Structure formats: C-alpha cells, structure tokens
Amino acid sequence: MIDLAAHPVAPPPPGLDLTPERVAHYNRPGPRYTSYPPIPFWSEKIGEEDYREALGRARAAPDEAVALYVHLPFCAERCAYCGCNATVTNRASVVDDYLDRVEAEIGAVVETLGRGRRALELHLGGGTPNFLTQGQMERLLGCLEGAFSLGPEVDRSLEIDPRIATPAQVRAFRTLGFTRISLGVQDMDPRVQEAIGRIQPESLTREIFQAAREAGFPSVNLDLVYGLPYQTPEVFQRTLDAVVELRPDRLSCFSYAHLPHLRPNQKQVDARGLPASAWEKFSLFRQAVEQFTSAGWSWIGMDHFALESDSLARALRERRLHRNFMGYVEQAAPHLVAFGCSAIGEVGGMQVQSNPKLGAWQRTLDAGRLPVIRGHHLTPEDLRRREAIHHLLSNLELPLSLLDAVPGAGGSDLPALDRARKALEAHAEHGLLRRHDNRFEVTELGRWFVRNLCMELDAYLPVTLPAGSSGGPRFSMTV
Ligand code: SF4
Structure with a gap:
C-alpha cells in the first residue's frame, strides 16, 4: 500500500485565481472514481x-x-x-x-x-x-x-x-x-x-x-x-x-x-x-x-x-x-449485477469485470462458465476510503467522521486516515477546501480540482496508472 505521507502536497502558485499555472499544477494523472480502487x-x-x-x-x-x-x-x-x-x-x-x-x-x-x-x-x-x-x-x-x-x-x-x-x-x-x-x-x-x-x-x-x-x-x-x-x-x-x-x-x-x-x-x-x-x-x-x-x-x-x-x-x-x-x-x-462482454459489476463485496474480448467471452459462456477476467475483494479500508471519495466527489463536502478510526472493523480496528486528513488540511490552506468543525467543504476554486482532492484519499496512488486506463494519461477533471 502506498504511503501518502511520502508524497507531500507541493504548494500551488500564489493567489486563488484560475490561471494557466494553476491548471498546469493540478493537471495530474488520476482516476474518474466510478470504482474504487480503479480497475488497473x-x-x-x-x-x-x-x-x-x-x-x-x-x-x-x-x-x-x-x-x-x-x-x-x-x-x-x-x-x-x-x-x-x-x-x-x-x-x-x-x-x-x-x-x-x-x-x-x-x-x-x-x-x-x-x-x-x-x-x-x-x-x-x-x-x-x-x-x-x-x-x-x-x-x-x-x-x-x-x-x-x-x-x-x-x-x-x-x-x-x-x-x-x-x-x-x-x-x-x-x-x-x-x-x-x-x-x-x-x-x-x-x-x-x-x-x-x-x-x-x-x-x-x-x-x-x-x-x-x-x-x-x-x-x-x-x-x-x-x-x-x-x-x-x-x-x-x-x-x-x-x-x-x-x-x-x-x-x-x-x-x-x-x-x-x-x-x-x-x-x-x-x-x-x-x-x-x-x-x-x-x-x-x-x-x-x-x-x-x-x-x-x-x-x-x-x-x-x-x-x-x-x-x-x-x-x-x-x-x-x-x-x-x-x-x-x-x-x-x-x-x-452486470452482464455482457467487458461489463463491470459489484456483488457481495467484490468488484468484477467480464472478459472484454467478445470471442473469449462467448467461448467461456459456451463452456458453461462465467466469463470473469479480473476483480477485487473490497476490504473495510477500501469501503471507508471509497465512501469518503464518493461523498467528496458527489456532495462536495467530506464529513470528518469518515476520516476517523472505525472500532472493530473487519475484526481489528480500522486506522484513522490521518495522512489523508493532513493532505486535505494543506489543500484547505491553498484555498481548495474550507475547514468547518465537522467537515471539509469544497470551495469554488476547489470545485475545478475535486478529482485532485479525491486522490488524497486514494491508498492505491500515486503508483503510475497504466497509460490509457480510466480515460487517458491525463486524468485531471479539467484537461
Ligand atoms: S462512439 Fe461510435 S463507435 Fe464508439 S460506441 Fe459510440 S457509436 Fe459506437
């Protein structure tokens, strides 16, 4: 698992305007978060x-x-x-x-x-x-x-x-x-x-x-x-x-x-x-x-x-x-529950994808088997991070409770997401988030870079994603 603390947030250009420099600063590869972790x-x-x-x-x-x-x-x-x-x-x-x-x-x-x-x-x-x-x-x-x-x-x-x-x-x-x-x-x-x-x-x-x-x-x-x-x-x-x-x-x-x-x-x-x-x-x-x-x-x-x-x-x-x-x-x-070649689903705590090659997908079914080609068992930590990412992305706020430790999750305590919290605090200092007592709120400036904020909650980054996965080598929402 990647340690987010090893990747401190570099300060963006000064000011709060949308400038070419600021867009270039946040223009980093990143997933679209239709799934977490992403398919790669x-x-x-x-x-x-x-x-x-x-x-x-x-x-x-x-x-x-x-x-x-x-x-x-x-x-x-x-x-x-x-x-x-x-x-x-x-x-x-x-x-x-x-x-x-x-x-x-x-x-x-x-x-x-x-x-x-x-x-x-x-x-x-x-x-x-x-x-x-x-x-x-x-x-x-x-x-x-x-x-x-x-x-x-x-x-x-x-x-x-x-x-x-x-x-x-x-x-x-x-x-x-x-x-x-x-x-x-x-x-x-x-x-x-x-x-x-x-x-x-x-x-x-x-x-x-x-x-x-x-x-x-x-x-x-x-x-x-x-x-x-x-x-x-x-x-x-x-x-x-x-x-x-x-x-x-x-x-x-x-x-x-x-x-x-x-x-x-x-x-x-x-x-x-x-x-x-x-x-x-x-x-x-x-x-x-x-x-x-x-x-x-x-x-x-x-x-x-x-x-x-x-x-x-x-x-x-x-x-x-x-x-x-x-x-x-x-x-x-x-x-x-998803059907058809290349289809992606999630059932019983597991994400799965069917074979994207039409011929292979058909032959597997003809042999009486289900054409699953890859998947991921969601851990309690995955579920917590996904909830935080999806809440931030969809509702433009993050309740701080989603960064807290969870007692007894999966048989042992799920640790607090302290490193993600520190990274988000840094983004608050740079104007992308507003800190309230119980939540972070995405600011008007942060709205343009919400994907970058979500990436701070992602334990699988910043491993370099394979080029072309989840939509291309430049994943930033803006470009
Ligand atoms: S963009 Fe064109 S080729 Fe691609 S799925 Fe749509 S209709 Fe088909």
Whole structure:
C-alpha cells in the first residue's frame, strides 16, 4: 500500500485565481472514481469461483436490491474518436448470438443469486443499444424480467446513437418502459464531426430529441465531448447554445483523450486541430460549465449537469448523491449485477469485470462458465476510503467522521486516515477546501480540482496508472 505521507502536497502558485499555472499544477494523472480502487488495481487472480462465492454471499441477504447493467457492444460503424468497447457489424444474427450468451449469463448468475431479486434500476450501455431490433430488445427485457423483479417503478435507461435511431424506435423504447434516454452528440459542428469521424447533422439530433420528448420520456439526456479537433471557443459556443435551447434534463461533458498508440481507430482523427495546451482545453470545459450553470443546470460531480428541477440536482442540494459504475445516482443499490462482454459489476463485496474480448467471452459462456477476467475483494479500508471519495466527489463536502478510526472493523480496528486528513488540511490552506468543525467543504476554486482532492484519499496512488486506463494519461477533471 502506498504511503501518502511520502508524497507531500507541493504548494500551488500564489493567489486563488484560475490561471494557466494553476491548471498546469493540478493537471495530474488520476482516476474518474466510478470504482474504487480503479480497475488497473484489480487482480486477474479473481475469477469465476470468487464471483460465484460473492453471488452466494448476496443470496444470503435476499432483501438487498440490485442495479442491473447490460453491455451491448455493437455499432453500425466505428467512430474515429471512440474509446469504448465496441464491435462493428451489419449482421443482426451476430446480435442474436450475443443475446443467446447474455441469456446464458443471466441464467447462471440467477442460479446462484436467486431468482426474482428486486431491481432499483436498469441501464443499457454500449456500443449502441439501439442497434438492437425491437424484437431483440423485447427478448432481452423479457429475459431480465424473468430473472429479476423489474416493476414499473424501476428507472430504465439506455444510450442511443441518433444516427441509427428513428422517431418510431424512440416511441417503442418508451412503450417498453424506458424512462431515461441519452443521445450521443459530442459536438454539433460539421468540421469537428468530420475530424472525429462521426457525421451527425444537427437537424437529426433535434428530430430524435424531439421524438423522445413527444414520446413522454421523463428524462432526456445529451452527451457532449470537449477537447476535440477544431473545437474553438466560437465553434463550441454554437453547440452549447443549441444544447441550452433543447434543454435536456441531464448532460455529460467528457474530456477527449487522444491516445492513438492505444486506440488505433484514433489514428483516423484529424489531430491537427486539437487544443494546443492544457489551458486551451480547460477553457473549453470552463465555457461549458459557465454556460450550463448560468442557464439553469447544476454542476454534478466532475463532468455532469442536471436541471435544477431534476432529482439529481435535488440530491446534490440535500447532500445525498452517490456514485457508482453507471454514474451519479440518488439511491445506491447494495449490488450492481452486470452482464455482457467487458461489463463491470459489484456483488457481495467484490468488484468484477467480464472478459472484454467478445470471442473469449462467448467461448467461456459456451463452456458453461462465467466469463470473469479480473476483480477485487473490497476490504473495510477500501469501503471507508471509497465512501469518503464518493461523498467528496458527489456532495462536495467530506464529513470528518469518515476520516476517523472505525472500532472493530473487519475484526481489528480500522486506522484513522490521518495522512489523508493532513493532505486535505494543506489543500484547505491553498484555498481548495474550507475547514468547518465537522467537515471539509469544497470551495469554488476547489470545485475545478475535486478529482485532485479525491486522490488524497486514494491508498492505491500515486503508483503510475497504466497509460490509457480510466480515460487517458491525463486524468485531471479539467484537461
Ligand atoms: S462512439 Fe459510440 S457509436 Fe461510435 S463507435 Fe464508439 S460506441 Fe459506437
């Protein structure tokens, strides 16, 4: 385990302004903290047997609800900028074959976990979930509904690619009980779209967005990316204006990580127009934050936004936001059961990932085994640090009680996180935190560098993360 005291906090540039020097100072590699510890620190010694044991532990607590995730990796074409686990195909039969295995995986998990477990939410991610035909989607939902208790109150969400969506398909998703739909947009400017290999006319985005509104989706979301080629402040402003006019309930605005040596498809990106400096890239993000927060959205976590009337924004005001593999949530289920190749879940105190290689994932299931490729047993210390990291990241405060010792945790006392506390005290002196009697509060300046604050609570850093893991060699929220 890494000793944080061995890595004292270097003083930042004087003053409290957002300057190029300050952004450069905090621009350090770091995780996005969808999981803790981050996936690069999980062990490949964890496999199927461990997962079955974890499912068995969860079976012993049948009242505990689950969140469900299904990864659907298929896309009609590969976008040049994409960093996702995606498989390009034009054959519907490939999806049928995949669903055969997802059904087998669901069956094998439920055999150990128990049938009919209450679900709080279901999310379909990709790839492109709307690559499935209506019949394939009905088949998948039918299988999930047969295995879990998925009542009408369950929050059902999916990501879609507007380029292959139709208004009729969007209406059908609503009829199938989906309540939340996220449209991939990235940027609306044609030159930016050409540079990243994803042509998506603004009129098409508007048509599908409008169809989702008319279909009665309670929540319609958009995904943007900043730091793309030729995305100058003027160009980005046009996208931001269009998004404000559409008024999605939630937004994400992710940083583009250009890593062609790790993601060969990115060699197709026209890199000549990429931001020339960390400050230029940061300024694009700042532009988005200022635009959205002044137009009625709350800034959630690192790079999400929710309309002030949205339940996520209410949860932030009431300091009860949580974070999990799927993003920010109001109510965290004790278990996240995930299906599909590369899917990430957490059950019975263990985090697991399925094999990301489609062929290997299929062959393992065909052999009657669960395709777990790596995982991590969460220790009492992991759980405490994760709670502190997620509370700080989601609710922008840290109760000091989360840094205290825990008597009797795991059979012996869990020590206080004194070194993390000292590091956070130093950040308070440098203006990123405000110290109250019983908590730290993130300041307006610290808001931009909340990931750096979370990193002080991380016992697995500052080991150098493998380049490209969790989103690229520069992990700072700002650039
Ligand atoms: S960006 Fe989305 S649609 Fe494009 S290849 Fe990646 S997963 Fe598929």
